[in-house]
Amino acid sequence: MNPRENGHGDGSGARRAALFDVDGTLVDTNYLHAVTWWEAFRQTGHTVPMWRIHHTIGMSSDRLVDHLLGEDRDRSQDDRIRSTHTALYATYFTRLQALEGAADLLRAVADRGRHIVLASSASEDELAAMRAAIGADELTADALSSDDVGTGKPAPDLVERALERAGVPPEDAVFVGDTVWDVKAARKAGVPCVALLSGGVPHEVLADAGAAEIYQSPADLLANLDRSALAH
Template identity: 60%
Template sequence: MVEAVLFDVDGTLVDSTYLHAVTWWQAFRQRGHPVAMAEIHRAIGMGSDKLLDRVLPDERDRAGDDAMRDAHTALYAQYWGRLQAFGGAAELLRECKARGKRVVLASSAAEPEMRALRAALDAEDAIDEATSASEVGQSKPAPDIVELALERAGAPAGRAVFVGDTAWDVEAAGRVGVPCVGVLTGGWSRAELRDAGAVAVYDDPRDLLARFDESPLH
């Protein structure tokens, strides 16, 4: 029986993937790095350290990295008050809660950003626990966030399910033996998520909610 459902937030429950892509694109350009938006998109879901290494693999200096992170944070923060949850996202969390499952937001967002994401979700009554960037050593696709979310849920890996929107989510969950359910809301294809190891893929939170009883969450 599934005792806990762990949810990625950015791109899975809240429609933020492309906002991250465009604000990273702006941050890179400010530092003289013209990077294609599509390339940035494929790295969204990683932590900023891994994203920078993937998108800008050439030698960089720490000051430049910090400047790009700060620029991205400032640019993205302009959207915090306008973030929107995907249709069915809050209802999906509440359905999990109503079925007796622990609901944990497994996010590597920083605390101020996490508050904005939770405000957009507007489902505090259904959330048992949450994680943040400051609490783990490494970001996805490292498994640290998933391990912490499992600890917060008080459930073993075999009785939890992770819900995410990128191959990085699938990889992070798989490293600790947690099956991952994918959603297409982050711009990754069904085939890509399946190939990464997702046990099932749904269009969006509303689709997963509608098919809850036949899903791995049940």
């Protein structure tokens, strides 16, 4: 049997999992999100600096708006802000680019016996577009989006659902992400987080959040896979 089919490729018999964020981790989208959120805020009369928006990428959309506009705001425009961002970002769907080494990393992790689950704060439609960009459908069938949980990152709900989907306890999983919110969500769920710099978050910020390991990109993690947490 192909090890990619059962997650037991190391011969140990113990099921292990690799849980992957997608935006900024496997697909180069974080700055597209920053631009389209900036425009969505602008169209609804809000001036929000793009650097602040970038720092919130990886949060669920409701938490992102709360963080940037404050929880005591007039919420009458919230649906318009989110729908404007959704429409603007959708114009990029056919042009999304996987980060170098993304598909090869997934294949290498699967070959080492880990069951792969995507755990993304993106909507189902956005996640489908990113899966198409990665081009490794045989490895990304187990995929969770923001539509699958009530509360998004940095709450642990999405990571916990991914653990359920994989059928493993936290100690038998590793989460791979690129933002502080990924690290915090994983740690709250009891899962170590391997962080990538490909989303634009500085090394020291990810380290301070509690990332177990930090690599430049999917390609860098792939090159160092045998000495990473994913090899154990």
